[in-house]
Amino acid sequence: MAAVQDTAVVVGAGANGRPAAQGRWASIWAKHGAGYMFLLPWLIGFFGLTLGPAVASLYLSFTSFDLIRAPEWVGTANYVRIATADPKFAAAMQVTFLYVMLSVPFKLTFALLVAILLDRGVRGLTVYRAIFYLPSLLGGSVAIAVLWRQLFAGDGLINSLLAQFGIEGPSWISHPDYSIWTLVVLSVWQFGSPMIIFLAGLRQIPTDMYEAASLDGASKFRQFCKITLPLLTPVIFFNAVVQTIDAFKAFTPAFIISGGTGGPINSTLFYTLYLYQEAFGNFRMGYASALAWILVVIIALFTAFSFVTSRYWVHYDD
Amino acid sequence: MTDATMSSVTAPSSAPLGRRGPLGSVLVHAGLVAASIAMLYPLLWMISASVRPEDEIFASTSLWPSSIDFASYLRGWFGLDVSFGRFFWNSLVVSVLTVIGNVVACSLAAYAFARLRFAGRNFWFAIMLGTLMIPYHVTLIPQYVLFLNLGWVNTFLPLVVPKFLASDAFFIFLMVQFFRGIPRELDEAAMMDGCGPWRIYWKIMLPLSLPVLATAAIFSFIWTWDDFFGPLIYLNDMNTYTIQLGLRTFVDSSSTSDWGGLFAMSTLSLVPVFFFFLFFQRLLIEGIATTGMKR
Numbered sequence: 001m002a003a004v005q006d007t008a009v010v011v012g013a014g015a016n017g018r019p020a021a022q023g024r025w026a027s028i029w030a031k032h033g034a035g036y037m038f039l040l041p042w043l044i045g046f047f048g049l050t051l052g053p054a055v056a057s058l059y060l061s062f063t064s065f066d067l068i069r070a071p072e073w074v075g076t077a078n079y080v081r082i083a084t085a086d087p088k089f090a091a092a093m094q095v096t097f098l099y100v101m102l103s104v105p106f107k108l109t110f111a112l113l114v115a116i117l118l119d120r121g122v123r124g125l126t127v128y129r130a131i132f133y134l135p136s137l138l139g140g141s142v143a144i145a146v147l148w149r150q151l152f153a154g155d156g157l158i159n160s161l162l163a164q165f166g167i168e169g170p171s172w173i174s175h176p177d178y179s180i181w182t183l184v185v186l187s188v189w190q191f192g193s194p195m196i197i198f199l200a201g202l203r204q205i206p207t208d209m210y211e212a213a214s215l216d217g218a219s220k221f222r223q224f225c226k227i228t229l230p231l232l233t234p235v236i237f238f239n240a241v242v243q244t245i246d247a248f249k250a251f252t253p254a255f256i257i258s259g260g261t262g263g264p265i266n267s268t269l270f271y272t273l274y275l276y277q278e279a280f281g282n283f284r285m286g287y288a289s290a291l292a293w294i295l296v297v298i299i300a301l302f303t304a305f306s307f308v309t310s311r312y313w314v315h316y317d318d
Numbered sequence: 319m320t321d322a323t324m325s326s327v328t329a330p331s332s333a334p335l336g337r338r339g340p341l342g343s344v345l346v347h348a349g350l351v352a353a354s355i356a357m358l359y360p361l362l363w364m365i366s367a368s369v370r371p372e373d374e375i376f377a378s379t380s381l382w383p384s385s386i387d388f389a390s391y392l393r394g395w396f397g398l399d400v401s402f403g404r405f406f407w408n409s410l411v412v413s414v415l416t417v418i419g420n421v422v423a424c425s426l427a428a429y430a431f432a433r434l435r436f437a438g439r440n441f442w443f444a445i446m447l448g449t450l451m452i453p454y455h456v457t458l459i460p461q462y463v464l465f466l467n468l469g470w471v472n473t474f475l476p477l478v479v480p481k482f483l484a485s486d487a488f489f490i491f492l493m494v495q496f497f498r499g500i501p502r503e504l505d506e507a508a509m510m511d512g513c514g515p516w517r518i519y520w521k522i523m524l525p526l527s528l529p530v531l532a533t534a535a536i537f538s539f540i541w542t543w544d545d546f547f548g549p550l551i552y553l554n555d556m557n558t559y560t561i562q563l564g565l566r567t568f569v570d571s572s573s574t575s576d577w578g579g580l581f582a583m584s585t586l587s588l589v590p591v592f593f594f595f596l597f598f599q600r601l602l603i604e605g606i607a608t609t610g611m612k613r
Contacts, residue, residue, distance in 0.1 A: 034515040035436025042427040042446070042490065045483025050449055053460035060459060067463070114353065117346055130599060131354045137595055137602070138361070141544040142562040143584035146569055147364050150577065157363060160379045189357065193606050200607035249453055252546045256566060275455060280551060285459050292455040299453060 061290035066283045078290035089291070091266040092274040098180060099270065100247045103187035108239055111191040115198035116228070129196070136192035144186070145256035149173060152182040173257055176267035183268060186253050194239045201235030202228070233314045241306050248299055251276070271295060368582040375577055391586070394579030398567060400556045402583055405564035409543055412474050412560060416542040417535045419481030420489050424534065425527070427484050428493030429519045433505060443494075449487045462551060476552045477545075481538075489534040492609055496530035497523060533605040536598050540591050561587045 036043070061078055063071035082089050114132060118125055138144055151157045154171030162169045172178045205228065213223045251272040254262065262269030262277070275295070279288035359381070367375045368390055370383040378384075395402045430436070431443050465476040484490060504526075505518050513521070524531070549560045559567070565587060568580050595602065 032436035035430045035434040035439060038426045038430035038434060038515070038519070039442065040426075041423040041482060042484035042487075043442075045423075045480060045485050046445065046449065049461060049480050049483060049485055050452070050457055053457035053464070054452070056460035056463075057456055057458075067466070114350075117350065120346075122346060122350070128350050128354060129603070130595075131357060133599075133603065134361075134592075134595060135357055137540065138588055138591055140541075140546075141587060141591070142546055142565040142569075143364075143587045146565060146580060146584050147360055149569070150581075151360055155376055157360070157379060160376070164379070196603055196606045245453075249455075255546070255550075256569065259570060272455065276547075276550075279459055279462075285463070289459050292453075292458065296453055296456050300451075303451070 057289040057292060060286050061293050063286040064284075065286040065289075067285060071286060074286070078287050079294075081287075082290060082294065088266065088269065088274060092262075092269045092271045095180060095262075095267065095269050096248060096271040099183060099187075099250065100244055102180070102184045103247050104240065104243045106184065107188045107191045107243060108194055108236070110188055111194040111239070112198050112232075112236070114191070115195045115202060116224075118195075119199060119202040129192075129199070132195055133192035136190040139186065139190040140252060142252065142256055145253045148182060148186050148253065149257045152178075174264050176265045179258070179264060179267045182257065183250075183253055187247065187250075194243060197239055198232070198235060201232050205231045230315045234316060237306070237310050237314045241303060244302065244306075245299055248295065248302075364581050365585050368578065368585045370578065372576075372578045375581075388582075390576075390578030390582040393576060394568070394582040394586075397576060397579045397583070398556070398564065398571065400559065400564075402561070402564055402586070404557065405559050405561045406586075408474075408558060409560040409562070412477050412549075413539050413542040415474065415478040416481045417538045419478060420484075420486050420538040421531055421535055423482050423484035424486065424489040425493055425524065425531065426519075427490045428497055429515075429523055431490070432494045432497035433518075433523070434515060446487050446490060450491065458551075465552065471552055472555045472558050473552075474558070477542075477548050486538070489538070492534060492605075493527065493530055495609075496527055500526050529601065532598070533601050536594050536601060537605065540594060543590055 060071055062073060062075060064074045064077075065071035118128055122128065135144075152172035153159075154174070156172075158172065159169040170178060172182050209227050209231075210223055213227060218226065249272055250270055254268045254270040254273050255276075258264075258268045258273075260273075260277075262273050271291075272295075275288050275291045278284045278291060362381050363379075366381050366383050369386045369388060370378075370390075371385060371387050372390070374384060427446070431439065431446070461476070461480075465471060468475075470476050470479075500523065504522050508518050508522055544562065545560075546562045546566070549563050550566075553559055553563060556567070565580075565583060568576075568583060
């Protein structure tokens with residue numbers, strides 16, 4: 001805005017020729033140049049690596065493209081096939097939603113429970129907090145996925161432990177009914193980072209509220225329901241949105257545990273894994289672009305839905 | 319783990335809810351200790367499996383090996399056509415370059431957003447925040463086509479160059495928040511003394527921002543070290559593999575034969591991250607508590 005005004009003023013004044021015009025550019029440069037110089041790397045990245053590619057992928061989603069021949073316009077054929085004639089897409093959606101619906105609530109409940117236990121002035125808080133946080137930090141790596149694959153194998157550690165109680169467990173990772181649960185457990189195991197955010201949120205609750213409540217004779221459970229939970233809803237909301245978006249994008253554990261197949265019988269076919277298979281296994285780049293845009297729309301719809309419904313349960317101070 | 323870290327974030331937690339009798343306190347600790355053991359057991363088991371004699375790995379659920387034997391480390395290290403030394407080196411190169419790129423490019427942009435006045439600043443800032451919401455899948459395929467045509471596949475360039483263009487916008491946001499907290503009087507005084515924006519950035523902002531720069535550097539390192547998807551797509555030649563790709567190849571090639579070697583290399587691959595956890599825990603935890611990072 002400021003630039004436009006400056007220009008107008010200087011144009012009026014500088015009717016008498018070149019030096020004024022040069023001065024005008026110099027003054028605009030002096031005023032705004034430094035900002036754009038500092039911003040230059042990001043601007044190049046934004047246009048070259050984000051905006052440009054996003055537009056290109058929208059275009060590609062209406063084409064058939066195998067990297068070798070030029071993209072061929074097919075109209076909405078990709079989207080029509082996804083919606084009507086792609087059982088693997090349906091499977092991937094089902095698996096991904098199941099994973100989101102199971103992993104996020106379990107993870108957040110666990111994170112909140114532990115945070116509440118830790119918040120009450122437990123001795124050795126930092127040691128516990130560190131132990132609970134460690135899996136979050138390590139969990140994204142292939143090493144942990146490899147370990148998980150062994151833990152839940154037919155002859156894995158979990159079944160060895162169960163055997164000591166006389167229970168004979170199935171091969172969890174290769175049974176279509178259980179395989180998704182191994183991934184849910186892996187996700188819940190990484191409850192540390194939402195727990196830290198909950199802890200920070202719990203600290204924000206003024207202690208005099210509890211004092212007033214206990215003077216009035218409110219039980220601890222009542223205090224929890226009437227003070228802690230309502231005041232924590234903004235943090236719960238934040239964690240839920242972040243963890244859900246993250247769960248929609250999960251990739252590595254399903255890839256490693258299923259050996260890249262999404263099996264058995266597509267039971268671990270995360271959406272991103274299917275997208276990867278289409279793009280870099282079958283080189284259907286146009287089709288995969290359409291899948292990517294559908295994922296974006298799903299995440300956007302989910303986020304919008306969360307914000308709209310949050311009005312009814314998230315408690316803000318003002 | 320040090321006492322200094324303990325006191326810093328812990329202090330005001332003497333909430334009235336917290337007063338329990340000795341019995342309650344014992345119960346809480348019992349629960350927490352049990353949970354801690356359950357959480358750490360798989361990790362510790364993997365480490366112990368990596369130093370066990372091969373035939374004992376699946377026979378035992380205990381954490382204590384009957385004898386310690388580092389043979390699986392040697393076997394694992396040379397278990398593929400290319401040694402794991404190469405994979406570790408590649409991961410280190412990619413991670414260090416990413417750290418440099420993120421710190422330099424994001425701090426430049428953050429300085430512009432936090433301190434400089436120029437036309438369109440708020441517009442670009444909103445756009446930058448908007449890019450945080452976009453899943454990378456949308457840009458994935460055109461970026462791949464671009465880097466393929468540039469001949470960058472099987473090099474580290476697709477993994478590193480975007481970082482020098484501040485593609486991890488999250489860190490820009492983190493730094494903007496921090497820069498805004500630095501008193502403006504400092505820049506104004508420097509400006510009076512004739513310092514331009516570059517000198518203010520270099521002599522005032524960066525030296526005063528070491529905590530946030532360190533946080534960004536550590537998270538950049540850990541995320542890049544653990545990244546699997548990027549290398550999976552761009553690196554197909556085994557000589558360019560990062561440690562994560564090396565492990566994945568190891569699983570596929572020897573899934574049932576050499577678990578000892580696989581666990582040995584898995585354990586090694588976690589060492590750098592564990593190192594950061596041990597020495598920079600306070601920065602990591604504060605980074606998460608104040609910004610809500612996902613891991």
